[in-house]
Amino acid sequence: MSEAASVYLHVPFCLSKCPYCAFASAAACEGDWEIYLRAASSEMERRAPEAGPLETLYAGGGTPSVLSPGAWGGLIESIEKFFEFSDAPEVTIEANPGSLTKEHLTLWRGWRVNRVSLGVQSLDDGELAALGRLHSASQAAEAALMCLSAGFSVSLDLMFGLPGTPDDLRGWAGTLRRAVALGPHHISVYQLCIEPGTPFGAAYADAPRASDGYVPYRYAQWLLPRLGYEQYEVASFALPGHESAHNLNYWYDGSYIGIGPSAWSCVGGVRSKNASRLRDYAEALAQGHAPTDYAERIEGEAAARQAAVLALRTRRGINWRRFRARYGEAFADAIRKDLENIPGDLASTDEFSASLSKKGLRLGNAIWANII
Ligand code: SF4
Incomplete structure (x- = not known):
């Protein structure tokens, strides 16, 4: 892990x-x-x-x-x-x-x-x-x-x-x-x-x-x-x-550990959330259990698309070399095709990277909905 x-x-x-x-x-x-x-x-x-x-x-x-x-x-x-x-x-x-x-x-x-x-x-x-x-x-x-x-x-x-x-x-x-x-x-x-x-x-x-x-x-x-x-x-x-x-x-899709009530974690491809109520959270730990009330393994295309949307929140956007190494050629190509359908004043993509323009960031929700 x-x-x-x-x-x-x-x-x-x-x-x-x-x-x-x-x-x-x-x-x-x-x-x-x-x-x-x-x-x-x-x-x-x-x-x-x-x-x-x-x-x-x-x-x-x-x-x-x-x-x-x-x-x-x-x-x-x-x-x-x-x-x-x-x-x-x-x-x-x-x-x-x-x-x-x-x-x-x-x-x-x-x-x-x-x-x-x-x-x-x-x-x-x-x-x-x-x-x-x-x-x-x-x-x-x-x-x-x-x-x-x-x-x-x-x-x-x-x-x-x-x-x-x-x-x-x-x-x-x-x-x-x-x-x-x-x-x-x-x-x-x-x-x-x-x-x-x-x-x-x-x-x-x-x-x-x-x-x-x-x-x-x-x-x-x-x-x-x-x-x-x-x-x-x-x-x-x-x-x-x-x-x-x-x-x-x-x-950029890194792992993180969340500590405390309602905190989210993402480690080893599993996203999980702790119980929100302080007393539920504390009781689970006192009994030796994980205090989580939700967990899902995200993999395959769903994981790739989610990572793409998160990276597109940033001005640097997606680095295709790293993205391919992590999620594979097929998902990278599918996402790149989706991005090529977005008007050029909102998003740009080439063989190295893909990112949104400032105008694209203003309309981010609509663009991400097309990718997720
Ligand atoms: S109650 Fe107010 S101060 Fe507390 S987390 Fe919410 S917005 Fe922030």
Whole structure:
């Protein structure tokens, strides 16, 4: 079995639940942290034999900065006990401006963390309030500056297509420019999805959206490269050398181990997902079982097509030599033929590689539907 060089650690706690969020996260109840720390450590021990020296580790959530520095000390101890790292790993922790402290940063910096991804979403107080976020624009700016002056590579998550915001781009352009002025190394842009089963789902399911997302997304594609941030994936823009190695591993079909409730793994061609409820997850581990509630082996053409779609999320796209070596001539040729039917201003393919243009990335969902 090939060894995974990437670990994703899911921290399932948040200060409170944002009204649009469908992720597996919740405010912690009494005793939840202890249950989580014990179970995560037990899962690390169980999964460690599948891992080689780690090239990347990414702690996401949820809100990892909700855990106190003391609790983080426990997590770090378990990680160091069960995993080895390569010589220069990328270690990222997600944080929210409302819970991140200097103590977190000192602890993380003294360990191996070299990258912080901040859930800023907007730098407009009205939009942040509408999103139900707990931080203000000035708190978000302070958190970003604190991470930068502590020496981290910093990524900011920003969100467009908010319901009820005018489509005149003013709000989005203001957030983007203010974000760049802070000097982050990486910016991720996402369209707000109205998810069924969330308070926003109930409130806005049938409400007309001020924006379908195309215009603000195109604006980001126009603005950010002019300011030095190259788009290297559908949602990701980075200064040279600051692309997310962890995410590139997903998009280029690498193996990864997911630790924590609801975390996904993909090792040896098997994709699996852990139980989402903390107590189910912890109970399975306490009884000596894998805490998974779903697993499938992906192989043959389905695996090839899925890998092609993931690679096409990136500007570099598919490398046919590597793709053929892994999935064989026949599937590579079939996918290449499908791509040749896509208009040349959206996708280009030659004997070496295939990739989407910036316009193609804007219409990615429609293109990928033709390949999967
Ligand atoms: S902070 Fe993030 S993970 Fe937590 S509820 Fe809000 S959107 Fe969801």
